[in-house]
Amino acid sequence: MQRKLLLEHIDVPGIQTYDVYRSKGGYASVEKALKTMTPDAVTEEVKKSGLRGRGGAGFPTGMKWSFLAKPEGVPRYLVCNADESEPGTFKDRYLMEHIPHLLLEGMITASFALGAHTSYIYVRGEFFYIIRILEKAIAEAYKNGWLGKNIQGSGFDHDIYVHPGAGAYICGEETALLESLEGKRGNPRIKPPFPAVKGLYDCPTVVNNVETIAAVVPIVNNGGEAYAAIGIGKSTGTKLISASGHIKKPGVYEIELGVPVEEFIYSDAFCGGILNDKKLKAVVAGGSSVPILPAELILKTANGEPRLMTYESLADGGFATGTMLGSGGFIVMDESASIVHNLYTFTRFYHHESCGQCSPCREGTGWMEKILHKILDGHGSSTDIDLLWDIQRKIEGNTICPLGDAAAWPVASAIRHFRHEFEAYVNHPKQQHVVSYYDHCHNLATAEV
């Protein structure tokens, strides 16, 4: 069963509009926080809830908030990361499109806790139609006294502005996002200092994902303990999962953390099983960056326990036999999918999106793309597989930001679990219906840095 906390009213006609959203109890968390709580009490509830960052890293949100420096006379900022670009992930877009006021409500409540009087929503540039929706919702919120000066007579002032990106995955990394918001190239900053101390315009800043900020609403409404009672262990609450690939019912599902992976894939309440009833081959469970797992390891851990949709269960076995919950971008592949070709699309992606600051990532992603193209084209040798392994190992951990790791992990996991497929391409190139017409046309020139 789906457990709807964020998406409770998603099917109510007109929920996109202020009037309907308000009639369903919208903005209650702002009222409660501003009129009956101190900022620290709000942060305390978020800590108690066990909420972890929903963008992919899973860092405890309450802890992130408590790191925020509060020097006198210096403004603080909340920045919402709506630069959703991790392949396989489309949940933030869904939430902003269908229930935009939930994000605004969460931002006002969170800003009150943080003492931020201005916040920005950084939306990826391709989502201009979402920006249109957000701008309309913001105008409604101002008109009804939830934004601007002296919100609902509380004395708290807050302004929200939408800021468009312009097509750069790297701006989902929080310091690159801040650079971009300052009107610069999206090159990640060296940390420390962390944004909590020196963020936007060198001021203390919290950067949170859309879904994370939305989750603040039920946490404040029902209390942190009620939120923590949902889920299993340190995986508290609900999570939006973006399901795509070879499944019968792609889409966004809100799950209580702890649903078995097998149920998520095969139940009619979720993915509805594999498209055309083919066999499951592999899953990328948390967006393109996390290790790919073969069917047997995604359904059960190496110890034979049923794998659950939690941070801990998906990570069980480390990278040898496990993966990560990541952003919740759940990509399913049936028996017909080529793992090598899928990896090629990922590696080409990371090469295209590398900002170019760090040599291992800038050069390494390009080399990996070229080698994979060569293997797919039927000209690879077994030393190329070893070379791929060697390159990914030299990228991991050697870059300023996690994009390097994100580019390395898919390569490492594909070789670890599906080496036989690489070998088949290398040893029997003619037997693989490998390179499509499209890839023949799209020659290697595009892989130049």
Added chain:
Amino acid sequence: MSETETIKFSAETEALMKSIITRYPEGKHKSALLPLLHIAQADTDGWLSVPVMNRVAEILNIKPIEVYEVASFYSMFHLEPVGNCLIEVCRTSSCWLRGAYDIVQHIENRLGIKDGETTPDGKFSLRTVECLGSCGTAPMLQIGETYHENLTKEKVDALLEENKSRTTHSRYVDHTTFRTL
């Protein structure tokens, strides 16, 4: 247009730009660079020529190089002319799994151009792009602001027909996108 030419946007466009600048704190107007470049690109010929970028630099009171280095970083800013209708097809994993390459091949055959090219009459440009966050509705393509999802060859044909005689270039933003302050 020569690179040293000076241009101005329409009064309406410049007013919108000024309004966008007020979203950022005093002295931090450079923050408005990305939205201003989007508006500049949409309100000129669908790409950023040097004079267009120079005017944006003037409005923000920053050096032209600060605009060029940003414009060249982000894939939505076009530094060369593009067709009146720019078709951007997602090519990453989920879209690939659900047949994006067949869609690309079909468009290539219909238009007689390859990925990255523009038709000789300047009507269409075709580009494959990285994940557009539409994985659950794959395969998909974007024209201007609009996402076209769950594509079939028939849907693509209808889109090509529809856009054949468009009079304005496909744009990501217009004057109604942003709330005016």
